[in-house]
Amino acid sequence: MKRHRGVTLLEVLTVCAVLAALAAIAYPILAQVKERARQTGCESNLRQIGVALQVYRSDYGGDGRYGDPIEMGLPLSYDAANRHAMLPAKEVWICPRYPEAAMSYYLFYTYHPDTRRWDDFRRFSLEYESRTPLLYDPKHTDQRHIYSPFYPNRMIGLLESGQVVNRVRTGDWLHPRWWNDER
């Protein structure tokens, strides 16, 4: 007896269905892995900037007191920071999630003393000391369709202690308590 058995249509369809299901499972996982890698790159950038900021502060007589950004020896603008020879290269200031950006990280405080944010920074730094945010990445958000730099779901930032925080937002981003919790 001759056994001549080809592949049936049903078998072909079953294999196709299995492959489609695997692709459907793998694609979101791959996207998550890529996003996680971008977050790690973003955190690494902030960590490098944090180390360099300590050098900047010592060069500008920052005395470790909390309060006024000038007394703390902090750079008062991105340009001021970037002109400093010890600060990292331009590419370190760009989040891997938005490689086309001119820069990604914003100072949490403002360079102008007559503004509310300056006052906020003073108040926050007196109350929260080393846990006060210095820099943050306002565009590193999980909300892809509703772009709002001030209400991102994810907050990645550098604290005065040098600690880098990466959290899913659970409250008002301007409330420093939000920045305190470990992720």
Ligand SMILES: [Zn+2]
């Ligand atoms: Zn980022």
